Amino acid sequence: MSGRRRHPARPWTARWTLTWRILAVNILTVLILALGVIYLDAFRNKLSKERIHRTEREAQISAIMARMLPARDRARALAEVGKSTGSRIRLYGADNRVFNNYVAGTTGTGYDSALSIDGGDAGPGGELNKHHRVDNAVVVFNTLVDNATGIVIGENYPEPPVNLVVENNLLADSGDVREVKAPSGGSLANNTVGTKSALGLTDTGPAWKLTAGSPEIDKAVGRYDFVTTDFEGRPRDGAKDVGADEHES
Numbered sequence: 001m002s003g004r005r006r007h008p009a010r011p012w013t014a015r016w017t018l019t020w021r022i023l024a025v026n027i028l029t030v031l032i033l034a035l036g037v038i039y040l041d042a043f044r045n046k047l048s049k050e051r052i053h054r055t056e057r058e059a060q061i062s063a064i065m066a067r068m069l070p071a072r073d074r075a076r077a078l079a080e081v082g083k084s085t086g087s088r089i090r091l092y093g094a095d096n097r098v099f100n101n102y103v104a105g106t107t108g109t110g111y112d113s114a115l116s117i118d119g120g121d122a123g124p125g126g127e128l129n130k131h132h133r134v135d136n137a138v139v140v141f142n143t144l145v146d147n148a149t150g151i152v153i154g155e156n157y158p159e160p161p162v163n164l165v166v167e168n169n170l171l172a173d174s175g176d177v178r179e180v181k182a183p184s185g186g187s188l189a190n191n192t193v194g195t196k197s198a199l200g201l202t203d204t205g206p207a208w209k210l211t212a213g214s215p216e217i218d219k220a221v222g223r224y225d226f227v228t229t230d231f232e233g234r235p236r237d238g239a240k241d242v243g244a245d246e247h248e249s
């Protein structure tokens with residue numbers, strides 16, 4: 001009488017049918033991909049925070065430097081800092097006021113436009129690593145000189161700015177006010193576009209400024225009570241001039 005023969009232990013691979021093995025490989029692939037996405041997302045958040053921190057530090061260093069310099073040297077020093085870092089303005093988020101800025105000599109386009117009021121891919125209060133839609137921004141009394149672009153609206157992400165005011169800006173040899181996506185509500189008025197000579201600007205060294213004959217003197221519209229000085233701290237009494245500079249008569 002012969003007893004039942006014991007089978008030798010089969011390797012684990014033989015215990016899994018082909019179907020299960022294929023399924024396992026596929027699940028593993030998806031799992032690795034998911035972990036990769038989570039890792040990249042965390043990495044991107046960290047990068048965003050570091051960039052915000054670096055920008056804050058640059059602003060603080062510039063502020064300290066400006067405070068220590070005599071008033072007559074401030075504009076020139078800040079202009080040099082701006083040129084060396086290729087600084088330009090790109091705007092996201094709610095309730096920003098952008099005024100009295102002087103942007104000169106930038107060569108970038110697209111994301112690096114001189115003054116980009118960008119589209120958004122998230123609403124107000126959205127995820128930190130997204131580009132929050134520009135809501136209620138007031139962009140006034142800025143001067144752009146010799147830039148490859150001017151003021152560009154809604155260029156990169158799908159949601160156009162909401163309730164946007166762009167007024168009293170001076171664009172000298174700096175493109176135009178270009179609406180890639182038209183903002184929803186607000187006002188785009190009284191921005192002057194022209195050549196430096198047509199706008200009556202003269203090169204004072206640190207910046208191009210209005211001359212006595214400039215057609216931009218006293219031509220600003222609206223009240224804008226929060227704009228009490230020009231970009232060099234000179235008071236803006238009476239009728240305001242278009243752009244960042246208030247001409248001293």
Ligand SMILES: [Ca+2]
Pocket residue numbers: 217218237238239240241246247
């Ligand atoms: Ca004036």
